[in-house]
Amino acid sequence: MIATTSTTPNPSTAPALIVWGLTKTFCGRAGPVDALKEVSFNVMPGEFVALVGPSGCGKSTLLSIVAGLESPTTGRVVIDGRSIVEPGPDRGMVFQRDNLFPWLTVRENVRYSARLKSIRRTLSGAKRQDFDARCDQLIDIVGLSKFAKSYPSELSGGMRQRAALARALANQPRVLLMDEPFGALDAQTREEMQELLARLSERQGTTTLFVTHDVEEAVLLSDRIIVLAPHPGRIAREIKVDLPRPRTLEMRLEPEFSSVRADVLESLYSRQRRSLSESQLQSMVR
Amino acid sequence: MTDTAAPIIRDPALSATQPVAYGNAPAFVGERAQTQYLGLRTEIPRRLYISLAVTGFVVLFVVWCILSYGQFISRIFLPTPTAVVVAAGKLWESGLLTQDLWVSNLRILCGFTLAAVVAIPLGMLVGNLRAIEALLEPFLGFVRYMPVPAFIPLLMLYTGIGETPKILVIFIGTVVQMVVMVADVTKQTQSDLLRAAQVLGASRWELFSKVIWPASLPGILDICRLNLGWAWTYLVVAELVAANTGLGYRILKAQRFLQTDIIFLYIFIIGLLGVLSDQLFKLAARLLFPWARQRMRAE
Numbered sequence: 001m002i003a004t005t006s007t008t009p010n011p012s013t014a015p016a017l018i019v020w021g022l023t024k025t026f027c028g029r030a031g032p033v034d035a036l037k038e039v040s041f042n043v044m045p046g047e048f049v050a051l052v053g054p055s056g057c058g059k060s061t062l063l064s065i066v067a068g069l070e071s072p073t074t075g076r077v078v079i080d081g082r083s084i085v086e087p088g089p090d091r092g093m094v095f096q097r098d099n100l101f102p103w104l105t106v107r108e109n110v111r112y113s114a115r116l117k118s119i120r121r122t123l124s125g126a127k128r129q130d131f132d133a134r135c136d137q138l139i140d141i142v143g144l145s146k147f148a149k150s151y152p153s154e155l156s157g158g159m160r161q162r163a164a165l166a167r168a169l170a171n172q173p174r175v176l177l178m179d180e181p182f183g184a185l186d187a188q189t190r191e192e193m194q195e196l197l198a199r200l201s202e203r204q205g206t207t208t209l210f211v212t213h214d215v216e217e218a219v220l221l222s223d224r225i226i227v228l229a230p231h232p233g234r235i236a237r238e239i240k241v242d243l244p245r246p247r248t249l250e251m252r253l254e255p256e257f258s259s260v261r262a263d264v265l266e267s268l269y270s271r272q273r274r275s276l277s278e279s280q281l282q283s284m285v286r
Numbered sequence: 287m288t289d290t291a292a293p294i295i296r297d298p299a300l301s302a303t304q305p306v307a308y309g310n311a312p313a314f315v316g317e318r319a320q321t322q323y324l325g326l327r328t329e330i331p332r333r334l335y336i337s338l339a340v341t342g343f344v345v346l347f348v349v350w351c352i353l354s355y356g357q358f359i360s361r362i363f364l365p366t367p368t369a370v371v372v373a374a375g376k377l378w379e380s381g382l383l384t385q386d387l388w389v390s391n392l393r394i395l396c397g398f399t400l401a402a403v404v405a406i407p408l409g410m411l412v413g414n415l416r417a418i419e420a421l422l423e424p425f426l427g428f429v430r431y432m433p434v435p436a437f438i439p440l441l442m443l444y445t446g447i448g449e450t451p452k453i454l455v456i457f458i459g460t461v462v463q464m465v466v467m468v469a470d471v472t473k474q475t476q477s478d479l480l481r482a483a484q485v486l487g488a489s490r491w492e493l494f495s496k497v498i499w500p501a502s503l504p505g506i507l508d509i510c511r512l513n514l515g516w517a518w519t520y521l522v523v524a525e526l527v528a529a530n531t532g533l534g535y536r537i538l539k540a541q542r543f544l545q546t547d548i549i550f551l552y553i554f555i556i557g558l559l560g561v562l563s564d565q566l567f568k569l570a571a572r573l574l575f576p577w578a579r580q581r582m583r584a585e
Contacts (some may be wrong), residue, residue: 040511041536067481068484068485069481088483088487089486089487091485092486093482095481096479096484099476099479099481101479101482101483101497101500101501102501103501104577112486113486116488116496117492118487151576151577153577168485171487177485212406235342
């Protein structure tokens with residue numbers, strides 16, 4: 001059921017996303033701090049990969065770099081054979097906050113990129129109609145058809161996040177990036193969103209890189225979990241999740257699910273324990 | 287009364303026997319409801335709000351009536367309401383009132399529009415580009431504390447006694463404040479919104495035009511509303527010093543002839559114009575930004 005693998009690239013298909021030797025160094029008050037150190041992994045087309053780790057492991061920084069919002073100190077991110085240097089419509093992103101534009105309705109938010117020159121250029125004539133139709137379809141899939149003309153302020157947190165998801169998919173991104181997208185939601189809404197995302201990614205087959213600190217969420221949604229360790233942020237372990245699809249919330253009760261979860265938790269906590277004892281040792285030496 | 291928050295009933299005995307009324311406060315909590323009128327940041331009924339607002343004006347008017355009709359203060363210094371109304375009639379018939387209103391409003395419009403056209407783009411740059419902020423903010427902080435009326439003699443030397451110095455006084459008086467305030471409002475646009483737009487494909491220019499601008503528009507309109515008030519102050523200052531038309535000039539001239547009724551009339555008119563423009567701006571905001579109103583209500 002559980003296989004710990006180093007990334008084995010399938011020779012028949014090229015990876016959708018290559019993260020190669022990524023290091024990010026910040027200048028802290030006490031000298032340079034490595035937020036990420038030599039992080040490398042691949043994500044295959046259609047694969048759902050979760051990044052899990054304690055706070056300070058640089059998982060959000062990693063996602064920002066892949067999004068092109070931050071630049072790495074060294075290393076590169078390659079999508080479809082092209083090195084990325086700035087944000088672009090080949091990546092869609094969902095943040096912890098919905099980040100919907102409050103002055104636009106749900107439909108206008110989902111169609112937002114059509115207002116932008118870089119996207120508008122590519123949407124001539126029939127393509128624009130396709131785009132609009134796709135946006136409406138996405139609004140339908142996330143269950144907001146009735147609220148297409150509502151402003152974000154009129155929606156609940158879960159509905160807003162669903163609209164944000166639809167907006168991120170409107171450009172048909174090669175890679176969907178999600179930065180703790182359900183972290184700010186209440187438990188019940190979060191479960192609804194997890195189920196929706198599982199359904200959506202199975203149906204659309206969108207390549208997804210998903211950051212979370214919720215291990216159960218990671219196991220439920222992903223094909224592979226990358227466990228990050230902090231100080232400096234680096235890959236501690238990769239765990240393949242071979243649970244059958246479609247995934248449902250009920251699966252959480254099954255023994256296979258629990259064993260993957262235990263495996264992830266183990267690699268998370270053993271790291272933490274070790275780093276704790278190291279620091280304790282150091283304080284004793286002093 | 288429907289605006290009052292439903293009181294929380296903690297007594298289980300009461301809530302068991304009495305139906306809990308939401309919206310309309312049940313009689314037995316009347317006492318508590320009364321104390322809520324002075325609760326910190328607690329909503330009060332709309333009717334009460336309006337009556338209190340009217341009361342303020344009425345009290346002032348009554349005091350004025352008593353003092354003037356009762357001749358507690360000499361009529362030369364405190365004209366009666368009748369005298370003010372009569373003065374209004376005379377000035378209206380002679381056409382002076384219309385002329386003064388027209389001239390002053392035109393000056394305001396020119397000076398204020400000019401200030402807004404300069405200040406809004408500049409404020410957006412100062413608020414969002416650190417280089418421009420470094421270039422202008424310390425300088426603006428310096429200019430901000432210079433008394434605008436002190437510029438009037440200089441402006442007259444430079445531009446004569448025509449319309450230009452009056453418009454410039456209004457411009458100088460409001461533009462600096464506006465730049466600083468617009469910078470502040472645009473700075474409040476959440477960086478997360480900018481990041482979201484960037485990922486969707488927005489260029490740097492589009493971050494300004496399609497994120498920061500629409501996000502700040504309600505705030506900018508509110509800044510215009512506030513600055514229009516100050517524009518009136520500077521207008522009157524300019525007209526008091528150097529003019530032969532306008533509301534401020536008429537006030538100064540009336541002082542020379544001890545026509546306090548005219549002074550009162552013109553001060554009232556300026557106040558009324560202020561209230562009117564204030565309400566117009568608020569109405570515009572409500573019509574233009576339904577999304578902002580809903581957000582305010584939700585919070």
